[in-house]
Amino acid sequence: MKLDYQFKTRVYSESSLDENSIIKLSSKQSHKLVNVLRMKTSDDIIIFNNISGEWSAKIDVNKSIVSVECIKKIRNAKKEAGPSLIFSPLKQARSDWLIEKATECGVESIYPTLMKRTSVRNVNIDRYRNYAIGAAEQTGRLSIPEIQPLRKYEEQLEICEKLNKTIIFCDELRMSPIIKEFNNNLNASDVVIVIGPEGGFDDTERDYVQTNIENLIECSLGPRIYRAETAALIALALFQ
Structure with a gap:
C-alpha cells in the first residue's frame, strides 16, 4: 500500500525532531526548496531522521534560509533491515x-x-x-x-x-x-x-x-x- 503523502518533498535532518520544534535547514537544502522546487512559506514537507522518525512539517522562508516547523509525527524511527x-x-x-x-x-x-x-x-x-x-x-x-x-x-x-x-x-x-x-x-x-x-x-x-x-x-x-x-x-x- 502506498503512503498518501508520497508526493511531498522529504528532507533529512540530523537535528532532534519533536512537535512544534523549529529546524533551520542548511543553505544547500534551502536553495533546493526555494530556488529549485519553488516552494514558499507555509508549504508542506516531510522531515525525518533515523532517531526521531518522520514528521509532517511546514516551511518558513526568510530570504535564502528555510526553517521547518514539525507538526505531527507520521512514522516512528526504523532501522533498515537490509544487506x-x-x-x-x-x-x-x-x-x-x-x-x-x-x-x-x-x-x-x-x-x-x-x-x-x-x-x-x-x-x-x-x-x-x-x-x-x-x-x-x-x-x-x-x-x-x-x-x-x-x-x-x-x-x-x-x-x-x-x-x-x-x-x-x-x-x-x-x-x-x-x-x-x-x-x-x-x-x-x-x-x-x-x-x-x-x-x-x-x-x-x-x-x-x-x-x-x-x-x-x-x-x-x-x-x-x-x-x-x-x-x-x-x-x-x-x-x-
Missing part, C-alpha cells in the same frame, strides 16, 4: 550511482574496500553520504546507510566476521550455485555481499575468504559477467 555491501571504489560517477541505487535497494551499511585490482584508491566519504541521503529522501526510507571508512579487504571482512555476518562472495568465475538460491533462507540484515573490482577478484582474495571466513557462501550472479556496479545492484535487489 550490507563490500565493494571496490569505482570512478566518481559510477560510485555515485552505486551509492544512490544501493540506498534505494535498502542497503544497511556500505564498506568501500581496497582490493588488489582497485583502480580508485581514494574516496570522499562525505560525498557518498550526500548521495545516500538524497536517495533516502527520494525513496521514503527512514534511515541513511552507514558509510564505513575506506579500509583494506582483509580488514573489512574481519569487521563483518566479528558482527557474525554471513559473507556472500559473488565470484565472477563461478557458474554455480546461483545467488538467488540463498536469498529466501537468510535474513537480509545478517548478510554482507562482496562484489569484486573492475577486472575481478585476485586469486589471493578468493583464498583469503576460503581460509579465514567461517560463515561463507561462494556464489555466482549467473552466466554473464557484469560491471561492478551492476553486479552489486543485482545482488542487493535479491534481498529486498
Whole structure:
C-alpha cells in the first residue's frame, strides 16, 4: 500500500525532531526548496531522521534560509533491515550511482574496500553520504546507510566476521550455485555481499575468504559477467 503523502518533498535532518520544534535547514537544502522546487512559506514537507522518525512539517522562508516547523509525527524511527555491501571504489560517477541505487535497494551499511585490482584508491566519504541521503529522501526510507571508512579487504571482512555476518562472495568465475538460491533462507540484515573490482577478484582474495571466513557462501550472479556496479545492484535487489 502506498503512503498518501508520497508526493511531498522529504528532507533529512540530523537535528532532534519533536512537535512544534523549529529546524533551520542548511543553505544547500534551502536553495533546493526555494530556488529549485519553488516552494514558499507555509508549504508542506516531510522531515525525518533515523532517531526521531518522520514528521509532517511546514516551511518558513526568510530570504535564502528555510526553517521547518514539525507538526505531527507520521512514522516512528526504523532501522533498515537490509544487506550490507563490500565493494571496490569505482570512478566518481559510477560510485555515485552505486551509492544512490544501493540506498534505494535498502542497503544497511556500505564498506568501500581496497582490493588488489582497485583502480580508485581514494574516496570522499562525505560525498557518498550526500548521495545516500538524497536517495533516502527520494525513496521514503527512514534511515541513511552507514558509510564505513575506506579500509583494506582483509580488514573489512574481519569487521563483518566479528558482527557474525554471513559473507556472500559473488565470484565472477563461478557458474554455480546461483545467488538467488540463498536469498529466501537468510535474513537480509545478517548478510554482507562482496562484489569484486573492475577486472575481478585476485586469486589471493578468493583464498583469503576460503581460509579465514567461517560463515561463507561462494556464489555466482549467473552466466554473464557484469560491471561492478551492476553486479552489486543485482545482488542487493535479491534481498529486498
